[in-house]
Amino acid sequence: MNSDAAKEILSAYRSSDRDGADPIFREALNQMESDSELKKWFEEQQDRDRTIREKLAGIEPPADLQAKILARIRGEKVRRFALPQVWLAAAACLVVGGIALFYSIRQTGPDRFQEFKTDAMAMVSAEGGPQLDLRTPDLAETQNYLREHQAPRDDALPSRLKSMETEGCRAFVWKQYPASLTCFRMPNGQLLHLVVINREAMGNANIPVGMKSVGDWHVMFQQKDGMLMMWATQAPMEEFKQMVVKVAAEPRLGS
Amino acid sequence: MVRTELDLESIVSELYSPLYRFAFSLSRNEAQAADLTQETFLILAKQQAQVRDITKIKSWLFTTLRREFLRGLRSQSTHPEVELKPEHQDQLVADSGVLKASDAATVLEALAGVDESYRMVLELFYLADLSYKEIAATLDIPIGTVMSRLSRGKEQLRILLTKTASPNKITPRPN
Numbered sequence: 001m002n003s004d005a006a007k008e009i010l011s012a013y014r015s016s017d018r019d020g021a022d023p024i025f026r027e028a029l030n031q032m033e034s035d036s037e038l039k040k041w042f043e044e045q046q047d048r049d050r051t052i053r054e055k056l057a058g059i060e061p062p063a064d065l066q067a068k069i070l071a072r073i074r075g076e077k078v079r080r081f082a083l084p085q086v087w088l089a090a091a092a093c094l095v096v097g098g099i100a101l102f103y104s105i106r107q108t109g110p111d112r113f114q115e116f117k118t119d120a121m122a123m124v125s126a127e128g129g130p131q132l133d134l135r136t137p138d139l140a141e142t143q144n145y146l147r148e149h150q151a152p153r154d155d156a157l158p159s160r161l162k163s164m165e166t167e168g169c170r171a172f173v174w175k176q177y178p179a180s181l182t183c184f185r186m187p188n189g190q191l192l193h194l195v196v197i198n199r200e201a202m203g204n205a206n207i208p209v210g211m212k213s214v215g216d217w218h219v220m221f222q223q224k225d226g227m228l229m230m231w232a233t234q235a236p237m238e239e240f241k242q243m244v245v246k247v248a249a250e251p252r253l254g255s
Numbered sequence: 256m257v258r259t260e261l262d263l264e265s266i267v268s269e270l271y272s273p274l275y276r277f278a279f280s281l282s283r284n285e286a287q288a289a290d291l292t293q294e295t296f297l298i299l300a301k302q303q304a305q306v307r308d309i310t311k312i313k314s315w316l317f318t319t320l321r322r323e324f325l326r327g328l329r330s331q332s333t334h335p336e337v338e339l340k341p342e343h344q345d346q347l348v349a350d351s352g353v354l355k356a357s358d359a360a361t362v363l364e365a366l367a368g369v370d371e372s373y374r375m376v377l378e379l380f381y382l383a384d385l386s387y388k389e390i391a392a393t394l395d396i397p398i399g400t401v402m403s404r405l406s407r408g409k410e411q412l413r414i415l416l417t418k419t420a421s422p423n424k425i426t427p428r429p430n
Contacts, residue, residue: 007406008402008403008406009402011402011405011406011409012380012386012387012401012402012405014380014384014386018386019386045409048409048413049381052362052381052412053381053384055358055359055361055362056276056359056362056363056381056382057276057359058358058359059275059276059279059280059359059363059382061271061272061275061276061289061292062285062289065271065275065289065292065293066267066268066271068289068293069267069271069292069293069296069297070264070267072293072296072297072300073263073264073267073296073297073300
C-alpha cells in the first residue's frame with residue numbers, strides 16, 4: 001500500500017474506539033510506523049476532523065423537538081391500536097388465550113404499570129388533544145356521564161378542582177378494566193388531565209409516588225379509594241405543583 | 256440477526272440531535288429540519304415491523320430522512336428554502352436563529368461550496384458520525400467510492416475553510 005492509498009483509507013477513520021478494530025484500517029495505521037509524513041498528515045487530519053465536529057455541534061435542535069417526536073410516536077401507537085384489524089386480532093387473541101390473559105392480569109407487576117403509563121400518556125398527548133366522548137365546561141356533566149357509563153371517577157374532588165371548568169371527558173376500557181379521562185381547563189388555559197382506573201388493573205405493581213417529567217409533560221400518580229389516578233399536564237411545573245400537590249394533600253371530603 | 260422489539264424512545268433520545276443536524280445541513284432551515292426529523296421518526300414508528308436488522312437503524316434513519324428531503328424537493332420544486340446554490344444557503348444560514356455558534360455557520364458555508372457528489376458523504380461523516388460502511392449503505396454506493404469521495408471532499412473542504420478563515424472561523428493547520 002502506498003502513502004496515497006493509505007491516506008484515502010484513513011480519510012474514513014473516525015477514532016480508535018469506533019474504527020480501531022476494523023481490519024481495513026489496521027494496515028494503513030501500521031504503515032504510519034514507517035512513514036513519518038503519513039503519520040503527520042494523519043494527526044493533522046484527526047485534529048481537523050475533531051474541530052469540525054465540535055463546531056458543527058453548535059447546530060442545536062429546538063428544545064422541544066425530542067418531546068414533539070415522542071408525542072407523535074405515542075399518538076401513532078394509539079392510532080395503530082385503534083385500527084379495526086388490530087382490534088379484531090386482539091379479540092381473537094383474547095378468545096384463544098383467555099385463560100393465559102386472566103393469569104397475566106393477576107400476575108403482572110411493574111411492566112403492567114409501565115404499559116398503562118405509556119398508553120395513558122399516548123392518549124393524553126395525542127396530536128390535537130385527546131379524543132373525548134363528551135365536551136363540556138361543566139364538571140357535573142362529565143361526572144354524570146362517567147357515572148352513566150360505569151367508569152371509575154373521583155366523586156370527592158377537592159373544592160379547587162370543582163370550581164374549574166372542564167374540557168370534557170371520556171369513558172374507555174384498558175385491558176378489560178373500565179377507566180376514565182377528565183380534562184380540566186387550568187387558569188392559564190392549559191389542560192390538566194385526570195385518568196382514573198381501578199388499582200387492581202395494575203396487579204402487584206408498585207406505584208411510584210412524586211412528580212415525574214416525561215418529555216415536556218409533568219405527571220403524578222395517586223392512589224385513592226381503590227383507584228389509581230394519573231394527573232398529567234404540559235403546564236409549567238410550578239403551576240402543576242400548586243394544583244396537584246394541593247389536590248393530593250388536601251383532606252378528603254368523603255368518598 | 257434475530258429481530259427484537261425496537262425501543263423507539265431510546266432510539267429517539269440517541270439519534271434525534273445528529274438527525275436534526277443532518278436535516279439542517281440539507282434544508283438550511285430550522286423549521287424544515289425539525290419537520291424532517293419528526294417525519295423520519297414517525298415513518299420508523301409506522302414501519303418498524305419492516306426493519307429486519309436493528310443494528311442498521313441508524314443508516315435506515317439517515318437514508319429515510321434524505322429520501323424524504325429529496326421527495327420534498329421534487330414535489331415542491333419552487334420552494335425557496337431548499338435551493339441548494341451555495342450563495343442562497345449562505346443567506347439562509349445567516350438568517351437562521353438556530354446557529355448559536357458562528358463557527359457552525361462557517362463550516363456549513365464551506366460545506367456548501369464542496370462539490371455536491373462529495374458534500375453528502377462529508378455531511379454523513381461529520382454531522383451523522385456514520386462509518387464508511389454506514390455511509391455506503393445510506394447512499395447505496397460502493398465502499399471504495401465512499402473513501403475516495405471522503406478523501407477528495409475533505410481536501411476541498413480544507414481549502415475552502417482556509418480561504419474563509421478569520422479570527423471567528425475555523426483555522427485548519429497547514430497541510
